[in-house]
Amino acid sequence: MSHVKQTELRKRLSGVLSDLYGGEVPAYNMLVEVAQEVNQEHQRQHPEKAGQFGSLERVTAERHGAIRVGSPDELAQAARVFGAVGMYAVNFYDLRDAKPNPIPVVSTAFRPTDRQELAENPFRVFTSMLVPEDRRFFTQELEHRLKNYISQRTLFSEELLTLADSAVNGNGLPEEQAQRFLDLAAASFALSSEPVDRAWYDELEDISSVAADIGGVSSTHINHLTPRVLDIDELYSRMELRGISMIDSIQGPPKWQGPDVLLRQTSFRALSEPRLFKESDGSVSEGELRVRFGEVEARGMALTREGRALYDASMAEVDSEVARSGRTRSDVASEVWAQRFPRTDIEFLKADLGFFTFALTSDAPASELPTSLIDLVTSGHVQVEPIVYEDFLPRSAAGIFASNLSGDGNMRDAQGEAPRDAMWMSGRIGTPVLDSFDIYAQERSSSLAQVCQQLGMHVD
Template identity: 60%
Template sequence: MSTISQWQLRAAFAARLSEMYGQEVPAYTTLVDVSREVNEDVLRARGAFAERLGSISRVTAERHGAIRVGTPRELGQVARVFGALGMHPVGFYDLREAAASAVPVVSTAFRPVDGEELARNPFRVFTSMLTPADPRFFDADLRTRLDTFLAGRELFPPELLALADRAAAERELPEEAAERFLHLAVRAFELSPEPVDKAWYETLERISAVAADIGGVRSTHINHLTPRVLDIDELYRRMTERGIEMIDTIQGPPAWKGPDVLLRQTSFRALAEPRAMRTPDGSVVSGALRVRFGEVEARGIALTREGRALYDELLGRVDEQASQRASEARGDIARAVWERHMPGGEQELAAEGLACFTYRVDPDRPRDGSRPPAGLGELVRRGWVRAEPIVYEDFLPRSAAGIFQSNLSGAGVRDNDQQGTSYDAARLSGAIGRDVLDPFDLYEQQQNRSLARVARELGLTDIPG
């Protein structure tokens, strides 16, 4: 009997989810089509350089999804489903602190972590969990009602979880079981036709539209799916030309003449989708909810901890200058700050320890019998070693919060006189039942493994930075 491996399950799940979401949100299909057109044009214009941060086949197939759950128990079940696909929780993001409006969630991202697995299919899912215990958003009475509601629902059927556990343990499934798993997994993230309790939903929506989307319904669903594009500014222009209403900005680093780093994101605005609503007298009426949207991303080079600190510092400078120069476009301010303070080339980023690279011995290295130089910078500069940028596979809390905020129906309510409840990666790890991995550690390990291989091949005991 033939079997389906974890990466094949992951690729099939991503493809089926994309097909399903395109049927539910037709504008997403437009976004995918425009992304593909832009990528093809960039590849023709830039040639091989366009694939420096991933082959065109990977970029074209790449997706990230976003879902929201209500409780640690539900988050643990999500981890089991994605564990079947070879996806691990990476990174902790507190959107409560990153957002100016009411976004009462903490998040992680499930994704592959091995380089080969990422190359096969890099599907990732940004997963947010509601924080009912935070008194800034929920008083004691509402928290009790919310906890009761969430405890009474089932997002993932036992059969799906059993198949997920089997796939995680065996790292594959027989073909028939794989088909059943994929069917159940995709169905779990479809938009439910079940009528929404109108009064309960509106109670939560007054606090936060995100809270209502999570705790106001009896199921979960894909909140958005995100293709990857090689020129997000051009995509933004083309989507606008097609009459698709985009959010006001592209989140993340500015467009500039230097290397792309981290992540840039934007989206079309959440669409009003018809939903059946149950009123207090039990009747069902037609309504509409505006919670789902189509996002697109452009990925850059992963930064080290020092590089990320510089990025955060530059964002602070942009914020300060933008507040003082209200008539000037924020993008222009950010570009000027970047060009003044961010190294303008990959070699400088590497030399200053600000970005992450893998290294390999150059097949065209000197063959004149000379010894290789000792330092990494000299090895690269003198043609002994090639540096290849590591793609940033993760997320930015401020950008994620910015996307969420841009698609909210209102700012919600937040009582900053209350002390917020503490959440961190350790608490999330406990809920999931497995460690939330640190993305900086993953990039550093990938870089260090490549340096160890270079040292062995060149007969060096060590390669100083």
């Protein structure tokens, strides 16, 4: 019987979830269709940019999903399921201090980390965990009831988790087990038809709709699945033309004249979906919940720590200028960016703001070549390629959460202290939460080492 390797398992999981979500949320299919249209046209109109941030094939297949879980144990189980398909926890995102809307979750994203694996299939899942200890949202009494409810449910069956562990140990699974793994995984991420306890759900929703979505139901679900697009401004207007009203802005960097950097995202609220409710008298009635949405994103260059600091400072400057002048955010942002950021890849490289890989394009003998990297690049002997940003932005993530909530909820006047960080999360899931700066830096240095080796000399 054939053996399905982890990479293939990931491709299949991404496909199965895409079919599942498309069946559940029809507007998603429209989004994918428009994204593909825009990508093909973009490729035709800008052949010079073709493949800059990944092949059209990769971009077309590319998705990120999002799930929300209720406890460290559930997160650890999610890590096992994703580990089975070669997706690892990268970055710790704390959305509890997001402004203006704090969200009582901490998050990570499971994704492939190796360039080749990303090229084969870059599926990733933004995974958020509720923090019931956050006193600004939950009293101690409610914390206990939440923890109790969550500890009694099963998101991922023992059979699924055992198959996941075998996939890790054996680099994949025999065909039949692979199929079983995919069926069980898909079922754990599907919207459940179990009746929702109305009183419990409502009690949580009064406080935070995220808390209700996580702790008010007996299972998790993919709450969005995001395709990638090469021109998000174009996509935004085409979706509006088709009558889908998007949130009123694109999150992340503005549209501007320089290179695409980091991540730009936008979303729309999905329609309400019919759900069953268990009423306090024990009867079951039909109702509706609106918990899912559509999102789309464009990805650009990964920034170094310096680049990221400049990004954060620029965003802060935009905030205060918008608050001061009342001007449109996108106008202010384009202006601030034009002032603060260089315009070309090479200048990003010179200022060490972005991550790149390098390829030797010259066959001249090393003795005739300059020895500094910048000179090799500017003289055309070495070509640079920006490394695509594979991660998320906490501020955009919080914005996406907030823009899709049904209400603001009610925060209490209390301290939210519950220390959580990447170390804490690593300990609880039993595998390290990686830092994406390290991953990009590693990719840059191994590419540079290869160029040095080909030249037989040191370059700096």
